[in-house]
Amino acid sequence: MKKIYLDHAATTPVLPEVLTTMQPYFSLHYGNPSEPHQWGQRARAAIDEAREKVAQFLGAKPQEIIFTSGATEAINLAHKGLIEAIRETRNVIRDMQNEKPHIITSLVEHKAVMETCKHLEKMGWADVTYLPVDKAGLISIKDLEKAIRLETVLVSIMYVNNEVGTIQPIAKIGKLIKGINVSRLTSHISPIYFHTDATQAIQSLNCDVNYLGVDLLSLSGHKFYAPKGIGVLYFKKDTPLVRQQDGGGQEYRLRAGTENVPYIVGLGKAIEKVKSQKSTLRLHSGLTVSEVEPSKVKTEYLRDKLIDDVLKIPKVKLVGDSKKNAPHITTFLVDGVEGEAMLLLLSEKGIAASSGSACTSGLLEPSHVLTAMGIPPEQAHGSLRFSLGQENTEEEIDYVIKVLPEVINQLRKMAPKL
């Protein structure tokens, strides 16, 4: 049977090349990087090299890179660590003595951000504003600007939405915040720190932290062909952070615990590959990194083909403004069909996709992202997400386009007329 994997936003396979690079660090160079002997220092050198690669990719310094178990941990560290640090120092900041730190985020963030913010609210450590989004899933910079208060210390907006692919205007937000911080500096008010979760942006967008104007950036290895269980928090020098995992002095004293050496090496290799793909094209075409990347060109081509043909099926709509979206994520709303049933029948045909239907969540609620975009629950139940990866081919897309209408018809025939 065919096996067509179109769920790369959920996770990607580990590249053989990445796995090969990792392998010696299990049983050969197994030393603890905190030890001064040669075993330890061999591992230490490997971590340093990986950190350097991540730093280069992000346009950051190696001292600004912390390896974590994934984006979720990076986000928890960023948000909780920043708020804790600010709570510790706020008594010396005159204007904030009686005010809770304030966070601004959006209604379409990943659960890792949402739940971390809710936790901080529940503990009474922060007030949180959740910005609404428009039909395309975009926040408005004006809304953001209006939501900023004197006590605002953190703005956290995702770069690319994992369910629908919407790209938020991170660089513009970065500029706005920078401007505000300049005036705050002169009036001795604590600056606003800006976090973006770039988990879904690594492969196709410009992730240079200076271009984006972010102080904190989270990412996860397994979305770009590194293994699961390894991620990164970038924190700009002088960003206040209190570590959330106590113990030894690893990761600049910000994340205790013996480093996951083989996985760190794997992430370093995978991010280097993404970077080399980006710069190869720059050499050939003279275009800058932010303009075009080769995997993006191919992915965009396949994505557009998928969209054009899937939209030929009656009563199928596209979510958001796809041509402006990240190239690898496309979500459709299929009228009169429930998402999980579609996934089940597609899976029978060898195709892996995803859905924001309540029945796939285990929570009996449709996706909070689709709901925030104004999509009513009965439509959200029929959502279908395809997310492409570098190994997908045109033949695979052709097969999906052939099979999907059959699946939809089969289920629609079964449904009652209302």
Place this chain on the structure above:
Amino acid sequence: MNFSQIYSKKVLEHVRNPRNVGEIKNPDGVATVGNPVCGDIMRLYIKIEKKDGKEYIKDAKFQTLGCGAAISTSSMITTMVKGKPLDEAEKITEKAIAEALGGLPLTKMHCSLLAADALKKAIQNYRQSHKR
């Protein structure tokens, strides 16, 4: 998603080949039930036959918009009630439907409740429209 980790063989078999899909023209009883929270809507049609003064379910058909569990419970209940005396069919519980399917995941148990409810309401509908 590996659906064989989520659903039993029997459930998957009923999703692949649902039994008694469709509509009965001039049914003796019909009911539409739905759970807007989960997004499942189920319609059940029954045809009743009287033999020796006893009422039997002669035919049952369903139409369902819903997940795999909703489709399979709908399909299963039609096979369970066909040919059964009405008073026996009435006693089919959600648990019995789930068991007949080789079990359902915990988060999907409400789907079998939906199917049991559809049957009860279809029988109710028959009784109300066929009062002596």
